[in-house]
Amino acid sequence: MLVSDIQLGEIMTICIMAVALGLDAFSLGIGIGMKGIRLLDILKISVIIGVFHILMPLMGIFMGQYVSLLLGNVATAAGGCLLIILGAHMVYSSVRGEEAVSFDHRTIVGLTVFALSVSIDSFSVGVSLGMFSTDIALTVLVFGFFGGLLSILGLLLGRHVSGWIGEYGEAFGGLILLAFGIKFLL
Template sequence: MIAIIVQTLLISVSVAMDAFAVSIGKGLTVSRVRPGDAVRSALWFGGSQALFLILGHYAASAFSAYVTAFDHWIIFGLLAFIGGNMVHEAYEEDAENAKETAQFDWKHMLPLAVACSIDAFAVGVSLAFMATSVPFAILCISVVTGLFSAAGLYIGRAFGAHWQKPAQIAGGVVLILIGVKVLLEHLGVIAF
């Protein structure tokens, strides 16, 4: 049980890294972070993560009976792909992040929230095959993403872009490692 909670928390932090990195970028563009901006950012990113997790979970649940024999490969593949993509994007986003605006209206936040939640759809697919409480995972990932995005605004404002790339790389590496762990568990190499 503890291992599942720790795994869920690690996934939560990892999936939140895209929103965290984008929020740091937004924090760079504001003269000061107002509490309302932090709340809006948290709701946009956390809510979008929840929606995409649910959509991914339900999409996969429809097919789970057909793929249980190789579900560990699906989990590994998705998490390794998402993690690798996060690491790759960390090195390509400097120009993109320079275009961030200080606006927090729906026209600016919706595309950012959706872009940061595409990975959550794939994680939602993975949740359908993992031994975890899906409602707990969705709640945990959404809340952690919201908190990280709000914190990212303040960190971006205070410290600049120094933490943006390392956060995204760390999130990607953790997802890859969780995928490897799931694969090795299902293959009987390790047991937790």
């Protein structure tokens, strides 16, 4: 047998955690995709999210050796607040119509804020993983793969669904962001 039972269990655990972390990117991708998004932007956003899903847990793993469990809760709360702000802004922009400037995923700042908001929980998990011995390269690469893949799927699904919802897509997407932000804070 090439892989021992312990190694197989570790790989399965990492994959399950990666999917769970990637589901945020999937769900939030639906919200952004509902605003209407080009295929090139979907690819760009997904690559950036994948990179953030590598960097954030990597930083967390290295910091996990030095920090307490409290930091994980602070990072999750910060991510929740960020999602609430983004969601509220999207709902506000939708209600105001053309007058309000909407969250723009095509700008560097907008893309960075979005990627950071969906990957901040990966930092928290990285802090926890840093307290245990884990294969760092395997962990962060799997996290990045699933973060990018699930964001592609969410953005494509949101893009497809946006035709059904029409002009209310941005408000609905903002409500999704608000719900996840509140979930992180509770």
